Structure formats: C-alpha cells, structure tokens
Amino acid sequence: MSIDTDTARRVAKLARIKVEDDALPALAGEFNAILGFIEQLNEVDVEGIEPMTSVTPMRLKRREDVVTDGGYQEKVLANAPDAREGFFAVPKVVE
Amino acid sequence: MSELTKLTIAEARDKLRSGDVTSTELTQACLDEIEKADALGAFVHKTPEIALKQAAAADARIQGGAENPMCGIPLGIKDLFCTQGVPSQAASNILDGFKPEYESTVTTQLWQAGSVMLGKLNMDEFAMGSSNETSTYGNAVNPWKVDDRALTPGGSSGGSASAVAADLCLAATGTDTGGSIRQPAAFTGITGLKPTYGRVSRWGIIAFASSLDQAGPMTKSVRDAAIMLGAMAGHDPKDSTSADLPVPDFEAAITGDIRGKKIGIPKEYRIDGTPAEIEKLWAEGAEMLRDAGAEIVDISLPHTKYALPTYYVIAPAEASSNLARYDGVRFGRRAKLAQGDGITEMYEKTRAEGFGAEVQRRVMIGTYVLSAGFYDAYYNRARKVRALIKRDFDQAFEAGVDAILTPATPSAAFGLGEMTDADPVQMYLNDVFTVTVNLAGLPGISVPTGLDAKGLPLGLQLIGRPWEEGDLLNIAGSLETAAGFVAKPGRWW
Numbered sequence: 152m153s154i155d156t157d158t159a160r161r162v163a164k165l166a167r168i169k170v171e172d173d174a175l176p177a178l179a180g181e182f183n184a185i186l187g188f189i190e191q192l193n194e195v196d197v198e199g200i201e202p203m204t205s206v207t208p209m210r211l212k213r214r215e216d217v218v219t220d221g222g223y224q225e226k227v228l229a230n231a232p233d234a235r236e237g238f239f240a241v242p243k244v245v246e
Numbered sequence: 247m248s249e250l251t252k253l254t255i256a257e258a259r260d261k262l263r264s265g266d267v268t269s270t271e272l273t274q275a276c277l278d279e280i281e282k283a284d285a286l287g288a289f290v291h292k293t294p295e296i297a298l299k300q301a302a303a304a305d306a307r308i309q310g311g312a313e314n315p316m317c318g319i320p321l322g323i324k325d326l327f328c329t330q331g332v333p334s335q336a337a338s339n340i341l342d343g344f345k346p347e348y349e350s351t352v353t354t355q356l357w358q359a360g361s362v363m364l365g366k367l368n369m370d371e372f373a374m375g376s377s378n379e380t381s382t383y384g385n386a387v388n389p390w391k392v393d394d395r396a397l398t399p400g401g402s403s404g405g406s407a408s409a410v411a412a413d414l415c416l417a418a419t420g421t422d423t424g425g426s427i428r429q430p431a432a433f434t435g436i437t438g439l440k441p442t443y444g445r446v447s448r449w450g451i452i453a454f455a456s457s458l459d460q461a462g463p464m465t466k467s468v469r470d471a472a473i474m475l476g477a478m479a480g481h482d483p484k485d486s487t488s489a490d491l492p493v494p495d496f497e498a499a500i501t502g503d504i505r506g507k508k509i510g511i512p513k514e515y516r517i518d519g520t521p522a523e524i525e526k527l528w529a530e531g532a533e534m535l536r537d538a539g540a541e542i543v544d545i546s547l548p549h550t551k552y553a554l555p556t557y558y559v560i561a562p563a564e565a566s567s568n569l570a571r572y573d574g575v576r577f578g579r580r581a582k583l584a585q586g587d588g589i590t591e592m593y594e595k596t597r598a599e600g601f602g603a604e605v606q607r608r609v610m611i612g613t614y615v616l617s618a619g620f621y622d623a624y625y626n627r628a629r630k631v632r633a634l635i636k637r638d639f640d641q642a643f644e645a646g647v648d649a650i651l652t653p654a655t656p657s658a659a660f661g662l663g664e665m666t667d668a669d670p671v672q673m674y675l676n677d678v679f680t681v682t683v684n685l686a687g688l689p690g691i692s693v694p695t696g697l698d699a700k701g702l703p704l705g706l707q708l709i710g711r712p713w714e715e716g717d718l719l720n721i722a723g724s725l726e727t728a729a730g731f732v733a734k735p736g737r738w739w
Binding site: 154158159162163165166168169170178181182184185188190191192193194195197200201202203205206211212214226229230231233239244245 | 343344345346347348442443444457483486487489490549551552554555556558559566570573574575576577578579580583587588589590591592593594595597598601606607609610611613614615617624626627628629630631632633634636669670671674685686687712
C-alpha cells in the first residue's frame with residue numbers, strides 16, 4: 152500500500168507535528184520506503200500465533216491501591232514552560 | 247596522570263583499596279582528560295563539582311573499609327538517564343533546559359555504591375539512530391581514526407562509547423533498544439552488555455520503546471561489565487517490568503572455564519554482502535571458543551530476516567506513545583506562538599520545532615501503524631512475528647545451546663555524514679545482528695576481537711539465555727582472553 156500526501160498530512164496531524172505542505176511529498180516518500188521494508192512481514196505464516204504481550208513471562212506485581220507518592224507540587228511544576236498559581240498554563244481553549 | 251584514566255574498573259578498585267590511588271586523583275585525571283577532549287563531542291554536560299564531591303565522599307568510605315567494587319569509580323552517564331538537577335535531555339531540543347527533580351534508579355544505585363558522575367554523554371536524539379548524528383548537541387566522534395575522515399562512534403550510545411574508548415572515564419552507562427550499546431561498543435573497540443529485559447530498572451530513563459529498552463554497562467573489559475552490571479541490576483518497585491530475582495555475583499561467574507559449553511552458530515546470520523573480514527572474524531571467534539573447550543554447533547533461527555521489519559513496527563509504535571508526553575506543557579521547551587494560536591497549534595509547533603527529523607519520522611510511522619484500519623495489518627502482525635522470533639531462540643536454548651555467537655555489526659565504523667543521503671532503511675541495517683536480542687528480551691554482549699584491514703576495531707556478539715548473564719560473561723571472558731584485543735586509538739584530539 153502506498154502513502155500519498157493526503158495520508159501523510161493526516162498522519163502528521165494525528166501525531167501533532169506541524170509539517171508544511173511543501174514537505175509532505177518527501178515525507179510520503181520516506182514513509183513508503185519504510186513501509187515497503189515492513190511489508191516483508193506479510194510473507195510470514197502467523198496462523199494461530201498469539202501476539203506477544205510480554206517479552207518475559209511474568210505476572211506483574213500487585214499492591215494495595217493506595218496513594219504512595221505525591222505532595223510536591225512545586226517540583227512537578229518546576230520544569231513547566233509556563234506555570235502559574237500552582238497550575239500548568241496553556242493557551243486559552245475555547246470550544 | 248593520564249595513565250590513571252586508562253585503568254579498568256577492576257584495576258582501579260584494587261588500587262583504591264590498597265591506597266595506591268584515591269578516587270579524587272582518579273576523578274581529577276578524568277576531568278583533565280575530558281577538558282582536552284571536546285573534539286570528540288562525548289561529554290555534553292560536565293559535572294566537575296558533583297564529581298569531586300562524590301570522589302571525596304568515596305575516599306572517606308574507602309578509608310573506612312569499603313566494600314563496594316564500584317566505590318570511587320568515575321563514570322560517564324548517557325544523557326537518557328534522569329539525573330537530579332543536571333540537564334537530562336535525551337539529546338533532544340524538545341527537552342532543552344529540562345533538569346529533573348529526581349534521579350533514575352540505575353544512577354541512584356551507582357551513587358549509593360560510591361561511584362562518581364563526571365557528566366552526561368552524547369547520544370542520538372531519544373536513542374533513535376545508529377551513528378550519533380541525530381543529536382541536538384552535534385555529533386559524537388569516534389576516537390579511532392585511520393585517514394582524514396571523522397568516523398562515527400555508532401549509536402545511539404555514541405558518546406558513551408567514545409568516552410570509554412578514549413579513556414575519558416573508566417566506564418559509562420548505555421541503553422540498548424535495538425543495538426545501541428553493542429553496535430557503538432563494536433565500533434570503538436570496547437565491551438558493551440545489554441542485560442536480559444527486566445534485569446535493570448528502566449525507572450527514570452527517558453523512554454523510547456518500553457518493551458525493548460534496557461540499560462547496561464559500557465566498559466574496557468568483560469570483568470568490568472560484570473562488576474558494573476552488579477551495581478546497576480536489581481528489582482525496583484517503581485518499574486513493574488523489573489524482575490524480582492536475586493542479583494548474582496556476576497564477577498564470580500567469570501571462571502575462565504567454558505569446557506563443555508555449547509555455542510550455537512546461526513546460519514541465518516550469514517547475510518549477503520557481509521564483508522569477508524567480518525565472516526573471517528566470526529569464524530576465528532568460533533575457533534577460539536572451540537580451543538577453549540566449547541562445543542560449536544550449527545543452529546537455525548529461521549525468523550531472523552524478519553527481525554528488522556518487526557522492530558521498525560514495534561519500536562516506532564511504542565515511541566509514538568512514549569513521546570506523546572512532549573507537548574510543551576509539563577517540561578522542556580514550548581514553541582513561540584502566533585497571535586490567536588490555540589492549544590493544537592501549540593502542540594504541533596512545539597513538536598515540529600523540538601523533535602529532529604528522525605524522531606519525527608519514527609513518531610509518525612508509529613502513529614500510522616497504530617491507526618485505525620492498520621493496527622492489525624502492521625502492529626498485531628509484528629507482535630506475532632516477534633513471538634516467532636523469540637520462539638526460535640527458545641528452541642535453540644531448549645536444544646542445549648548455552649550461548650550464540652554472531653558478528654556484532656555488518657561493518658566497521660563508517661564516516662560521519664556518509665549515510666546522510668541514504669534511505670533511512672540503510673541506516674537501520676546497522677542493527678541487523680543485534681535487534682533480534684531486544685525483540686526476544688535476551689542478554690547480549692559485544693566483545694572487541696580484532697581489527698579490519700584499515701585498522702578499525704571489530705566486535706563479536708554473544709547472546710545468552712535469559713537471566714544467565716553470569717554464564718554469558720564467563721563465555722565472553724574466554725573469548726576476550728583468546729582474542730587478546732589490546733589496540734587503542736591513537737590520540738589526535
């Protein structure tokens with residue numbers, strides 16, 4: 152399957168990465184090269200094979216569902232590009 | 247003084263204990279070498295004040311009769327590890343200015359053991375690359391040089407490899423998602439170990455592909471890899487995929503006796519176009535292990551050729567999820583916005599400015615293979631093939647194979663910039679021998695065993711059974727002894 156510039160534009164939008172229109176054809180070309188390489192997987196007989204979910208078979212640990220961490224708002228906000236009055240600040244969202 | 251920085255961890259440990267040298271002297275020697283080595287682009291954030299403070303504390307501990315073999319050992323830390331109060335930006339512009347408020351589990355354990363942080367090391371952006379050319383800091387350069395070209399130290403742990411090979415530090419941390427410890431180790435003539443998935447905590451290491459990422463040591467010897475792994479490994483409640491298994495004494499496992507060990511040679515790793523000198527190196531490695539008493543057997547890992555395409559579905563898929571957090575809100579940089587820009591424009595501009603081309607490409611490929619309508623065709627199919635790749639290894643080990651010997655890389659180090667115009671897939675082929683190991687969650691080690699015709703280092707890879715790093719290190723130790731690789735890069739920097 153081949154990716155055209157419309158698909159490339161849609162993928163960039165889904166990934167929330169701004170790509171200028173004039174860069175889309177080259178991007179679509181790169182996608183096609185990589186996906187062409189991935190197409191080889193269609194040769195493999197995967198009938199009856201379960202998709203791998205965990206590389207080492209192990210049961211994940213359980214613990215009590217209680218708060219074990221927190222209480223340091225300042226540290227959480229310390230690296231924010233814009234933090235005000237104890238919150239992360241973002242551009243105005245009006246729906 | 248510079249002779250001090252050439253020491254292995256094992257040698258330094260002995261000298262520190264006997265009082266022949268102090269950690270402060272060792273650390274200062276490394277700091278002096280680092281100051282002279284900016285041309286290598288290895289250290290991108292230097293932390294001399296922290297280093298000298300930690301060294302003084304280590305000296306006090308050693309005087310008090312310490313104990314831990316990593317105490318007083320000066321290390322370089324890959325920029326992917328979060329280090330409290332010290333820039334940690336995964337070599338990405340999007341994390342410019344980020345100073346974590348916390349310390350990764352691996353580095354916490356190393357500092358608790360008494361090790362010393364010299365600074366942060368260059369790498370490919372978000373560990374995506376095989377040449378250290380995608381870094382926001384600029385290229386790391388290989389200390390090995392045979393003509394007027396500057397060579398890549400490999401990637402993604404290129405700064406780590408360059409720093410260890412150039413004796414700027416005694417050892418360094420690396421991380422390996424598809425070969426990012428083993429390929430740069432091979433390109434620079436050092437030892438690099440990727441442990442079993444789950445052996446080392448991933449907590450506080452900036453995530454690339456969570457089901458493949460694993461941190462490990464990059465060192466000057468196999469023994470050093472064993473010593474350093476001991477300090478890095480262990481269960482961590484903060485990483486639910488870290489294994490709750492005891493950490494054995496890996497160094498004690500290096501006995502030099504590999505008689506009766508069965509070493510598999512997988513026929514699928516004979517790939518068209520592999521240079522004759524790599525084939526020769528591989529055959530010689532098998533011969534060395536045979537001479538040491540191991541049994542060499544031919545094995546088959548039939549799904550090998552599908553490992554790279556599988557990886558280039560799974561790794562970008564996981565990366566697209568992991569990197570969704572870089573949105574200009576919580577950390578790092580935010581793009582300058584135009585009048586009237588809303589939150590979507592903020593995300594899109596921040597990510598377009600903050601991520602380099604390779605990272606953008608992989609995030610978008612990952613987005614595509616996970617998108618509605620393609621999830622089954624790409625992502626689920628890749629996970630099924632991954633299960634088959636793992637089954638190949640399981641069957642080899644069930645048949646009694648103790649370790650598998652392969653080349654580490656399909657070539658020696660190439661020139662920086664030589665791959666610029668190549669298709670991205672050409673660069674991906676660097677990981678053809680290493681990527682299977684990540685997909686199957688196995689331990690793998692790259693050991694330098696020879697030089698190519700031009701005089702550049704080449705490495706072989708040994709792949710071990712899960713959780714059997716001790717046995718793997720023992721076999722690697724025998725290979726190292728037999729190969730007797732002692733070449734060092736000539737100093738030009």
